Amino acid sequence: xxxxxxxxxxxxxxxxxxxxxxxxxxxxxxxxxxxxxxxxxxxxxxxxxxxxxxxxxxxxxxxxxxxxxxxxxxxxxxxxxxxxxxxxxxxxxxxxxxxxxxxxxxxxxxxxxxxxxxxxxxxxxxxxxxxxxxxxxxxxxxxxxxxxxxxxxxxxxxxxxxxxxxxxxxxxxxxxxxxxxxxxxxxxxxxxxxxxxxxxxxxxxxxxxxxxxxxxxxxxxxxxxxxxxxxxxxxxxxxxxxxxxxxxxxxxx
Amino acid sequence: xxxxxxxxxxxxxxxxxxxxxxxxxxxxxxxxxxxxxxxxxxxxxxxxxxxxxxxxxxxxxxxxxxxxxxxxxxxxxxxxxxxxxxxxxxxxxxxxxxxxxxxxxxxxxxxxxxxxxxxxxxxxxxxxxxxxxxxxxxxxxxxxxxxxxxxxxxxxxxxxxxxxxxxxxxxxxxxxxxxxxxxxxxxxxxxxxxxxxxxxxxxxxxxxxxxxxxxxxxxxxxxxxxxxxxxxxxxxxxxxxxxxxxxxxxxxxxxxxxxxxxxxxxxxxxxxxxxxxxxxxxxxxxxxxxxxxxxxxxxxxxxxxxxxxxxxxxxxxxxxxxxxxxxx
Amino acid sequence: xxxxxxxxxxxxxxxxxxxxxxxxxxxxxxxxxxxxxxxxxxxxxxxxxxxxxxxxxxxxxxxxxxxxxxxxxxxxxxxxxxxxxxxxxxxxxxxxxxxxxxxxxxxxxxxxxxxxxxxxxxxxxxxxxxxxxxxxxxxxxxxxxxxxxxxxxxxxxxxxxxxxxxxxxxxxxxxxxxxxxxxxxxxxxxxxxxxxxxxxxxxxxxxxxxxxxxxxxxxxxxxxxxxxxxx
Numbered sequence: 061x062x063x064x065x066x067x068x069x070x071x072x073x074x075x076x077x078x079x080x081x082x083x084x085x086x087x088x089x090x091x092x093x094x095x096x097x098x099x100x101x102x103x104x105x106x107x108x109x110x111x112x113x114x115x116x117x118x119x120x121x122x123x124x125x126x127x128x129x130x131x132x133x134x135x136x137x138x139x140x141x142x143x144x145x146x147x148x149x150x151x152x153x154x155x156x157x158x159x160x161x162x163x164x165x166x167x168x169x170x171x172x173x174x175x176x177x178x179x180x181x182x183x184x185x186x187x188x189x190x191x192x193x194x195x196x197x198x199x200x201x202x203x204x205x206x207x208x209x210x211x212x213x214x215x216x217x218x219x220x221x222x223x224x225x226x227x228x229x230x231x232x233x234x235x236x237x238x239x240x241x242x243x244x245x246x247x248x249x250x251x252x253x254x255x256x257x258x259x260x261x262x263x264x265x266x267x268x269x270x271x272x273x274x275x276x277x278x279x280x281x282x283x284x285x286x287x288x289x290x291x292x293x294x295x296x297x298x299x300x301x302x303x304x305x306x307x308x309x310x311x312x313x
Numbered sequence: 314x315x316x317x318x319x320x321x322x323x324x325x326x327x328x329x330x331x332x333x334x335x336x337x338x339x340x341x342x343x344x345x346x347x348x349x350x351x352x353x354x355x356x357x358x359x360x361x362x363x364x365x366x367x368x369x370x371x372x373x374x375x376x377x378x379x380x381x382x383x384x385x386x387x388x389x390x391x392x393x394x395x396x397x398x399x400x401x402x403x404x405x406x407x408x409x410x411x412x413x414x415x416x417x418x419x420x421x422x423x424x425x426x427x428x429x430x431x432x433x434x435x436x437x438x439x440x441x442x443x444x445x446x447x448x449x450x451x452x453x454x455x456x457x458x459x460x461x462x463x464x465x466x467x468x469x470x471x472x473x474x475x476x477x478x479x480x481x482x483x484x485x486x487x488x489x490x491x492x493x494x495x496x497x498x499x500x501x502x503x504x505x506x507x508x509x510x511x512x513x514x515x516x517x518x519x520x521x522x523x524x525x526x527x528x529x530x531x532x533x534x535x536x537x538x539x540x541x542x543x544x545x546x547x548x549x550x551x552x553x554x555x556x557x558x559x560x561x562x563x564x565x566x567x568x569x570x571x572x573x574x575x576x577x578x579x580x581x582x583x584x585x586x587x588x589x590x591x592x593x594x595x596x597x598x599x600x601x602x603x604x605x606x607x608x609x610x611x612x613x614x615x616x617x618x619x620x621x622x623x624x625x626x627x628x629x630x631x632x633x634x635x636x637x638x639x640x641x
Numbered sequence: 642x643x644x645x646x647x648x649x650x651x652x653x654x655x656x657x658x659x660x661x662x663x664x665x666x667x668x669x670x671x672x673x674x675x676x677x678x679x680x681x682x683x684x685x686x687x688x689x690x691x692x693x694x695x696x697x698x699x700x701x702x703x704x705x706x707x708x709x710x711x712x713x714x715x716x717x718x719x720x721x722x723x724x725x726x727x728x729x730x731x732x733x734x735x736x737x738x739x740x741x742x743x744x745x746x747x748x749x750x751x752x753x754x755x756x757x758x759x760x761x762x763x764x765x766x767x768x769x770x771x772x773x774x775x776x777x778x779x780x781x782x783x784x785x786x787x788x789x790x791x792x793x794x795x796x797x798x799x800x801x802x803x804x805x806x807x808x809x810x811x812x813x814x815x816x817x818x819x820x821x822x823x824x825x826x827x828x829x830x831x832x833x834x835x836x837x838x839x840x841x842x843x844x845x846x847x848x849x850x851x852x853x854x855x856x857x858x859x860x861x862x863x864x865x866x867x868x869x870x871x872x
Binding site for chain 1 (some may be wrong): 830
Binding site (some may be wrong): 083084088090154158159160237238239240241242246249250251252253270 | 346388408409410411434507509513518532533534535538542545547
């Protein structure tokens with residue numbers, strides 16, 4: 061492989077992103093603005109999945125974390141969740157839910173839940189017990205403690221979990237065209253129409269989308285970290301939250 | 314202490330490798346039995362092992378990533394093995410773009426490709442310019458391929474075209490037997506096919522243009538779902554292959570292409586010139602011999618054995634070679 | 642031509658679990674051995690990638706431990722690598738390294754770096770000051786302190802990182818078919834309608850992850866117990 065040809069490939073891909081051209085197979089225009097509907101679908105299914113996953117995982121994890129139960133569930137969810145191939149989940153449920161948005165979103169919600177659940181749970185458990193006791197001492201009720209003490213202190217970790225899940229969901233949405241949803245993955249999977257430069261362009265767009273989401277959540281996470289409060293250490297390294305398992309959390313500082 | 318840590322890590326690695334090794338030793342080698350059974354000295358259909366071929370470099374047979382390709386890849390690989398060649402398999406390469414790149418780059422020596430696909434995907438022939446005569450289409454492929462130092466071996470008897478199918482019940486209900494019957498009805502129907510189909514002139518684009526149709530919507534799916542979208546009621550019309558066993562099994566109606574816009578797709582084994590030269594005449598002869606029995610009904614049956622009966626492509630290929638008398 | 646035709650029997654079919662694409666224990670019992678080859682490929686992808694990732698991540702971790710200012714940039718860089726979706730990364734590498742095992746290993750290795758690096762750095766940073774002090778008091782050189790005091794005490798963190806990296810890689814390697822590297826994902830894609838196939842291929846991924854995790858856990862138990870006895 062000549063370095064020059066590599067440069068050509070990538071500049072061709074950039075050209076593909078900004079300008080329309082005839083498809084390799086003829087008869088249709090691809091690239092440029094034709095990528096916008098794919099991008100829009102990609103973002104739409106990601107956002108919907110994340111909303112549903114958060115709405116399910118966070119309250120449940122808050123409740124379990126507050127009660128101090130479910131240590132095992134939190135650990136298992138994190139460990140097993142990582143090894144289940146997203147493609148298997150996607151095609152398995154398509155046999156029951158059919159093809160289209162519903163099945164894709166359902167599968168992505170399933171894949172998004174474990175990191176959010178685990179991080180929320182660990183976030184709550186990690187809150188200094190002294191802070192909770194102090195809150196109880198000044199007469200706060202259970203729900204008040206969750207809302208005013210535990211939740212704010214756990215927020216950085218919760219955002220960390222959402223960050224992991226969002227990136228995973230964006231990655232999984234790339235497989236959409238295999239199950240009836242045209243996302244940016246179309247350009248990657250469907251190279252006989254888009255051509256090699258189109259495939260590369262699709263990959264670049266998916267990568268940029270993921271990195272953008274990552275950076276946005278990193279900023280959110282930083283903004284959510286209480287100033288002057290050292291009881292919860294905002295993950296110094298972004299992955300401290302993403303890769304939280306019980307083994308690493310218990311030995312973390 | 315440091316050494317103990319390292320020892321433990323090495324121990325972990327060893328256990329892993331041992332675990333892996335028992336996995337690999339279990340793998341079946343169906344092809345070697347085929348080779349062993351081919352008795353030399355017989356005539357006719359039986360493939361005879363030529364001991365000279367054993368000393369030649371291994372031939373790597375590739376295939377794209379769907380049933381018919383897997384079966385053909387296995388048939389070619391097993392028959393070459395029966396002819397005495399050392400054969401490696403790289404089945405499941407992916408799409409034609411990947412497969413052709415692997416062929417040109419020498420990662421595989423040969424893989425089965427459809428004449429129509431080769432012309433439109435590799436050689437810049439617009440789908441509506443593909444010859445409707447299978448032999449003519451093949452000759453074109455042969456000429457183009459030669460420029461890439463690739464030999465297109467003679468085509469298979471069976472034709473595997475794209476086709477448009479509906480459930481028999483739906484087709485009957487709407488009174489549709491051929492594609493032109495869709496006129497005036499397609500606006501209420503959902504068309505389904507691979508993601509690429511919607512942008513190809515030998516698929517959805519050509520269908521709409523040739524017959525003046527417009528569909529209610531298009532459902533892009535992986536090729537594997539092309540029949541279940543119909544039987545599950547998620548689409549009304551779906552793009553299938555004419556050699557699909559499910560057409561019969563799922564009681565689907567294949568709509569006649571009465572304006573003849575779909576090009577014929579016969580398979581040719583694209584082989585590197587270098588490989589042909591190194592392998593000698595036995596290779597092309599063996600390939601030609603084993604594919605004479607591959608007529609459309611036979612290919613449908615072989616596809617059914619994999620897609621419906623869930624047998625492995627390797628086993629089905631062996632059955633074909635044995636049942637047809639190419640190997641004992 | 643017709644004479645040849647007769648050779649292959651055209652069967653008539655009735656609906657069975659297989660033709661219905663169901664979950665068929667009999668089929669699985671008969672065919673699971675066909676999955677050993679893909680599983681072996683999968684295992685190779687994981688073991689090679691994690692091994693490379695460990696060597697690189699560990700080296701980077703030790704470097705950054707001595708020069709703290711490196712932590713930020715390395716975390717940032719490996720973080721970006723980790724964020725790029727695997728299908729995209731496999732595709733981005735195609736013009737550079739082509740299809741095959743190598744491309745898949747490069748991508749998978751890049752995903753392990755962040756996890757391993759972060760855990761090595763955290764582990765080394767958490768070594769108690771008095772342990773270091775004692776090492777210094779015994780007259781150990783910086784190099785000796787690293788190998789005899791810091792690394793052994795950081796082992797639990799390092800193992801935790803390895804375990805996470807391994808299970809993650811098992812899951813990600815299922816998409817290695819995009820790079821043409823086979824594995825259980827490629828096997829799964831051969832028939833995505835057939836529930837028995839999906840469950841078997843997906844299940845074997847989980848089994849592989851659990852077994853590798855147990856192997857690492859066993860190694861950790863072994864090592865860390867030694868550490869306690871030695872202490």
